Amino acid sequence: MAPAATAPGSGATWAGRPRGVPAAVPAPGVPLSFLGASALGLVATGVAWFVVAGQAARDVTADPVVAAVHFGVLATLAMGLLGALHQFVPVITGRPLRSTVAGYASCALWIAASWMLPLGIGLSTPVVTGLGGAAAGIAVLVVGWNLGPALLVRGKGPAVTAMRWSLAGALITTYLGVAFVGDRQASWFALSARADLAMGVLGLFAWLGTAYVGVASKLWPMFMLAHLEARARSVRISVWLVPVGAVVLAAGLISASPVLAGGGAAVLAAGAIAHVVALGAHVRRRRRARDLHLVFVLTSAASLVAGMVLALAAAIIIAAHPRAGRDLVAAALALSGGWLLVALVGHAHKVVPFIAWSVLRARGVVTGPNGQALGFADLYSARWALVSYGSTTGAVAALSLGLATAVAPLTGLAGILLALTGVVVGANLALGPWRVARRSRVAAAAPGSLDPAPTR
Numbered sequence: 504m505a506p507a508a509t510a511p512g513s514g515a516t517w518a519g520r521p522r523g524v525p526a527a528v529p530a531p532g533v534p535l536s537f538l539g540a541s542a543l544g545l546v547a548t549g550v551a552w553f554v555v556a557g558q559a560a561r562d563v564t565a566d567p568v569v570a571a572v573h574f575g576v577l578a579t580l581a582m583g584l585l586g587a588l589h590q591f592v593p594v595i596t597g598r599p600l601r602s603t604v605a606g607y608a609s610c611a612l613w614i615a616a617s618w619m620l621p622l623g624i625g626l627s628t629p630v631v632t633g634l635g636g637a638a639a640g641i642a643v644l645v646v647g648w649n650l651g652p653a654l655l656v657r658g659k660g661p662a663v664t665a666m667r668w669s670l671a672g673a674l675i676t677t678y679l680g681v682a683f684v685g686d687r688q689a690s691w692f693a694l695s696a697r698a699d700l701a702m703g704v705l706g707l708f709a710w711l712g713t714a715y716v717g718v719a720s721k722l723w724p725m726f727m728l729a730h731l732e733a734r735a736r737s738v739r740i741s742v743w744l745v746p747v748g749a750v751v752l753a754a755g756l757i758s759a760s761p762v763l764a765g766g767g768a769a770v771l772a773a774g775a776i777a778h779v780v781a782l783g784a785h786v787r788r789r790r791r792a793r794d795l796h797l798v799f800v801l802t803s804a805a806s807l808v809a810g811m812v813l814a815l816a817a818a819i820i821i822a823a824h825p826r827a828g829r830d831l832v833a834a835a836l837a838l839s840g841g842w843l844l845v846a847l848v849g850h851a852h853k854v855v856p857f858i859a860w861s862v863l864r865a866r867g868v869v870t871g872p873n874g875q876a877l878g879f880a881d882l883y884s885a886r887w888a889l890v891s892y893g894s895t896t897g898a899v900a901a902l903s904l905g906l907a908t909a910v911a912p913l914t915g916l917a918g919i920l921l922a923l924t925g926v927v928v929g930a931n932l933a934l935g936p937w938r939v940a941r942r943s944r945v946a947a948a949a950p951g952s953l954d955p956a957p958t959r
């Protein structure tokens with residue numbers, strides 16, 4: 504990503520960064536800790552879905568199923584997207600994090616929150632659920648404190664607007680969650696299924712989806728070599744309509760107002776369509792040949808569109824067929840989560856090698872295993888990346904189909920594929936740089952002598 508023009512000012516930057524890396528970039532350990540934890544979270548998500556597959560076929564709202572949902576949305580998706588925000592907010596705004604320690608602290612707190620909350624719900628241990636909720640409540644405040652000054656920057660375009668919205672979405676969703684956790688301890692109110700669904704909409708779209716929409720508007724031009732005006736209309740529309748639609752839809756669900764819910768759903772759908780239109784424009788203008796990243800990104804968008812279609816189908820039939828309608832809602836949420844999961848896995852194969860490459864260059868590693876200048880492609884196996892594509896896509900398809908049709912073996916298969924993806928992606932992206940570091944030639948005075956970014 505091109506360095507932002509703004510001077511970094513005071514804050515937590517990576518002191519040992521090699522030349523050519525943007526000045527505001529954080530210590531690489533911060534985003535890499537989130538992304539590594541996200542791979543572990545995916546393994547836990549897979550195990551959880553495998554274990555609860557039978558219950559999900561009987562009652563998709565049963566507590567163990569809620570636990571599996573939260574391993575997915577909190578320990579995997581939120582963990583990965585929070586890592587992306589810690590990397591890209593400083594780079595895009597040109598303003599650093601306030602504190603590296605706070606970056607690591609929020610990662611540790613989010614690990615605690617995203618594992619304790621589902622474990623507490625799944626194993627019916629309210630104390631653990633309560634501790635998880637408290638950790639989540641503190642973690643989002645730390646994240647807001649750390650990213651806040653960078654997000655106050657002006658004139659950096661729609662990506663920053665998206666990240667502000669995403670942070671607001673994180674706060675709203677998490678504190679709604681804290682209220683839900685409180686309700687579980689002390690029965691504060693009668694929670695309706697609509698309020699539960701409102702949390703899903705806020706979390707998936709106002710928070711995580713909006714973060715992806717913003718980050719993608721910066722990453723697609725770089726990874727596809729596609730020049731699209733950063734303030735293109737489709738991008739500007741998507742960064743507003745996705746979060747605004749999600750908030751209005753959630754308000755409509757909570758207040759049981761069909762007009763508000765319908766209006767919010769229409770706005771959200773328009774935002775999602777604008778996001779897909781922006782993707783189409785990037786794909787048409789790309790100068791890079793078709794590659795696995797493109798296939799990941801297109802598959803992710805297809806999952807979003809399929810999710811919208813299923814959500815519409817659910818809204819049409821739910822009054823007449825409550826059970827089938829509820830299962831379709833669950834499948835639509837799974838496809839929406841699939842939109843983000845496929846995108847996260849696909850972008851991880853670009854972003855992690857990019858960060859690892861900077862780390863290796865900062866340590867003076869100049870060549871890859873074949874003796875040529877170190878490239879991104881030296882830092883992971885393309886064959887295993889293809890396996891990850893197959894397993895992620897298969898998992899999303901099996902989970903949505905398993906939930907929609909209440910067929911337990913399909914949901915169980917999705918669990919196996921999700922866990923497999925977590926293992927393969929984590930190992931592929933961690934072992935590649937480790938192997939290169941062991942074998943490659945180290946230059947005598949490499950820091951400050953960075954070549955242009957590699958093309959492979």
Ligand code: HEM
Binds near residue numbers: 569676699710
């Ligand atoms: C991306 C963020 C999130 C998403 C997408 C999400 C999604 C959902 C969904 C779909 C349900 C309903 C599940 C069902 O009934 O089958 C739910 C319930 C619940 N969520 Fe979340 N959630 C998120 C974040 C959180 C957070 C951060 C917390 C806690 C701080 C939390 C706590 C809860 C609790 C306690 C319930 C159960 C409520 C009840 O007793 O019915 N969630 N969530």
